[in-house]
Amino acid sequence: MSDGASGGLSRRGLLGLAGAGVAGLGLGVGGDRAVIAVAASATAPSPATDVYPFYQEHQAGILTPAQDRLHFAAFDVSAGTTRAGLIELLQDWTVAAAAMAAGRDIGDFGAVSGPYDAPPEDTGEALDLPASGLTITFGFGPSLFEDADGVDRFGIRARRPDELTELPHFPGDMLEPGRSGGDLCIQACADDPQVAVHAIRNLSRIAFGRAVIRWSQLGFGRTSSTSTSQATPRNLFGFKDGTSNIKAEEPGAADAHVWVGAGGGPAWLAGGSYLVARRIRMTIETWDRSILREQEAVFGRDKGEGAPLSGGTEFTAPDFAITGRGDLPLIGAAAHVRLAHPTRNAGIRMLRRGYNFVDGTDALGRLDAGLFFISFQSTPENFTAVQLNLARHDALNEYIRHVGSALFAVPPGAARGSYVGAALFA
Secondary structure (H helix, E strand, O other), rough: OOOOOOOOOOOHHHHHOOOOOOOOOOOOOHHHHHHHHHHOOOOOOOOOOOOOOOOOOOOOOOOOOOOEEEEEEEEOOOOOOHHHHHHHHOOOOOOHHEEEHHHOOOOOOOOOOOOOOOOOOOOOOOOOOOOOEEEEEEEOOOOHHHOOOOOOOOHHHHHHOOOOOOOOOOOOOOOOOOHHOOOOOEEEEEOOOHHHHHHHHHHHHHHOOOOOEEEEEEEEEEEOOOOOOOOOOOOOOEEOOOOOOOOOOOOHHHHOOOOOOOOOOOOHHHHOOEEEEEEEEEEEEEOOOOOOOHHHHHOOOOOOOOOEOOOOOOOOOOOOOOHHHHHHHHHOOOOHHHHHHHHHHHOOOOEEEEEEEEEEEEOOOOOEEEEEEEEEOOHHHHHHHHHHHHHHHHHHHHEEEEEEEEEEEEOOOOOOOOOHHHHHHH
């Protein structure tokens, strides 16, 4: 197959959907055009449709108002997959993602209208459900460009951004290899958990024989707002999270801190971003035994209103100079809000889209719970600078453990008739 866009799902994608080599089903050219028409008409979501178009300048799922649910998956490209096979996979994923974002089944026949003697094209668990604000965002990891053995599997090593390398090992990191890294990533966000899971399930199925899931994470209860229309949510420690987050209504801030500008990297990444994912385990049981004064001192904010301890309301700028009893600052030197604030990090801001998670209990009966941190930034150096400051000094470190880590380059949005990441292979 050529590097050009595919009009529908490839034969290889059909084999993945069938699971047993059944060909002849899939997204035909007509089906793809129907998806494009639906997406084109959905220029902005409404309460009735809640649809975000897949084809746009920047990938959806970044500045999009943060949805309530997440299914995130990192993939490794299978051994033996060629450059042409990788391109074909991205083409198939693009067609399917556009369909699901528009609230459609994938394929010409979908979940129930195909032949009885073949597996359905769509898994069907999202039947009768609306699009639920589904966004699907794709990213490329450092190992896609050069694997651990230094092999350039797909002829793209020369196009790897200089900054796309493995994140450093920060002080206190307790990373698990099985929860870190990956050649590719997909972030599926929606306001219905079944819709988000449906997206990853179908895209994983399409990848059969070409890529496999390395690790995945379910998330609920967004921990940051990305629009001024949204209230600030709370994390599992009970504190408001992301008060100062970049909002969609700040296009200037996004241009400065989120999007890779022309000349800021290889041409194929202009208009894209860098995604950092960190799985942060919270020691819930220890935190729950801490007194309220200690909890508020750790964050530097009051637990109810979310106002800085220097006074005011949630959105009052913290005053790090105000002192109290004993001439000590009201917001301590190790308080999270002080160490993470742009004024303490050379003006660095990041767009956060994290989620809470609870994955049962561990062998000792403790909750396996915490924050699945996601941030988008124009350069990974911005995340590294802030995280290094936090890792060294943050009082919150007594109650958290970073156990997963990954970095991905997120290409700009796909044009209609093309596919996500096409410029990388041009």
